[in-house]
Amino acid sequence: MHIFYIVEEVYLMHESKHGFFKIAITIVIIIIIVSIIAYSIWIGSSDKKVYLKGSGASFPYPLIQTLINKYKNINPSVRIDYASVGSGAGQADLLNMVVDFAGSDAPLTDEQLSSAPGWILHIPYTLGAVVIAYNIPGSSEDLKLTPELIVLIFGGKISRWNDERLVEYNPWLNDINKSITVIHRSDASGTTWIFTTFLSRETSFWREHFGAGKTIAWPNLDRFIGGKGNEGVTGLIKQTPYSIGYVEFTYAYKEGIAMASVRNRVGIFIKPSVDSISKAAAVNISNLDPRDLRISRFVIDSNVSDAYPISSCTYFLVYEDWSVYDGQPNVIKYKAKAFKEWVIWILNEGVKYYKELGYAPIPSSLKSKVIEALNLISYKGSRL
Numbered sequence: 001m002h003i004f005y006i007v008e009e010v011y012l013m014h015e016s017k018h019g020f021f022k023i024a025i026t027i028v029i030i031i032i033i034v035s036i037i038a039y040s041i042w043i044g045s046s047d048k049k050v051y052l053k054g055s056g057a058s059f060p061y062p063l064i065q066t067l068i069n070k071y072k073n074i075n076p077s078v079r080i081d082y083a084s085v086g087s088g089a090g091q092a093d094l095l096n097m098v099v100d101f102a103g104s105d106a107p108l109t110d111e112q113l114s115s116a117p118g119w120i121l122h123i124p125y126t127l128g129a130v131v132i133a134y135n136i137p138g139s140s141e142d143l144k145l146t147p148e149l150i151v152l153i154f155g156g157k158i159s160r161w162n163d164e165r166l167v168e169y170n171p172w173l174n175d176i177n178k179s180i181t182v183i184h185r186s187d188a189s190g191t192t193w194i195f196t197t198f199l200s201r202e203t204s205f206w207r208e209h210f211g212a213g214k215t216i217a218w219p220n221l222d223r224f225i226g227g228k229g230n231e232g233v234t235g236l237i238k239q240t241p242y243s244i245g246y247v248e249f250t251y252a253y254k255e256g257i258a259m260a261s262v263r264n265r266v267g268i269f270i271k272p273s274v275d276s277i278s279k280a281a282a283v284n285i286s287n288l289d290p291r292d293l294r295i296s297r298f299v300i301d302s303n304v305s306d307a308y309p310i311s312s313c314t315y316f317l318v319y320e321d322w323s324v325y326d327g328q329p330n331v332i333k334y335k336a337k338a339f340k341e342w343v344i345w346i347l348n349e350g351v352k353y354y355k356e357l358g359y360a361p362i363p364s365s366l367k368s369k370v371i372e373a374l375n376l377i378s379y380k381g382s383r384l
Contacts, residue, residue, distance in 0.1 A: 054083070084229060124362055
């Protein structure tokens with residue numbers, strides 16, 4: 001029935017005995033019909049707007065923001081917001097279904113996956129590294145650290161810069177008779193998980209006394225200070241003379257903070273760089289299932305000879321089947337497709353922005369697995 005015909009009926013009913021009541025009903029019907037037509041036009045149009053909301057790791061935040069801003073110019077119909085709240089908070093947001101995707105440096109545990117409302121895909125899209133950043137005023141010397149020395153510093157056992165165990169590898173420290181201030185994360189952090197996983201693999205002392213996790217119990221010492229996010233830790237290192245801490249490579253790189261060379265598994269001291277970080281992923285992943293791309297266990301403490309050892313990938317976490325979300329099915333499907341298209345754009349085009357920000361692209365062998373994983377995204381079992 002045409003709307004104009006309905007309007008004509010309204011006029012005729014106005015002359016009838018019960019015209020007022022019928023007019024009211026007819027107006028309601030008109031509003032419903034107009035709403036349906038308008039919604040159908042919106043759904044069928046080529047310039048639909050979609051809003052994607054994400055939260056999580058601060059580790060990749062500078063890269064994610066750049067990729068969001070660049071993609072906005074490519075596809076202005078897609079709006080993406082990402083909050084840098086830490087991997088732990090991002091994981092919680094996704095599990096509680098208050099975001100469409102999460103950013104995380106730490107993969108979900110088997111227990112988290114089994115308790116989630118649906119299977120969650122891990123989408124690695126870049127490599128980064130946790131660096132040992134330090135602030136020794138007036139020095140331009142390179143600090144060399146073995147995993148054992150890192151454990152002793154962050155475990156509270158080495159308290160001064162001229163400790164003989166440090167001087168053995170760094171003779172220039174002999175004259176630096178200053179207390180070491182240790183800066184660590186205060187929030188649940190994937191950066192902490194990468195750092196402590198590396199130390200747990202390298203030494204039994206760390207494994208037995210501190211372990212690996214997004215949060216750990218740091219030594220209760222006055223010279224240990226917690227900072228929130230990579231931003232907070234970087235700021236504290238920069239403003240605190242004779243301090244040392246762990247942060248994501250990009251933050252130290254952009255702020256011009258000195259970074260230590262770390263001895264890797266084959267005994268070589270490696271300086272963190274985009275090149276040495278990218279080499280950490282040169283591992284065999286041919287047998288990996290695209291539904292479970294938790295590859296950090298292969299990348300952290302890699303046995304590749306010229307790889308920086310505290311490297312890892314960072315992930316987008318996203319539900320495989322988006323029907324876990326409440327809402328209009330067509331809208332949810334469009335959001336799922338928009339996320340998939342954005343990540344494919346990142347892998348193919350967005351990688352050109354990686355190096356200037358201090359991030360390394362994933363190798364081509366892993367990229368093909370990630371594409372397979374993205375193609376698993378579905379709604380009620382139907383691939384999108």
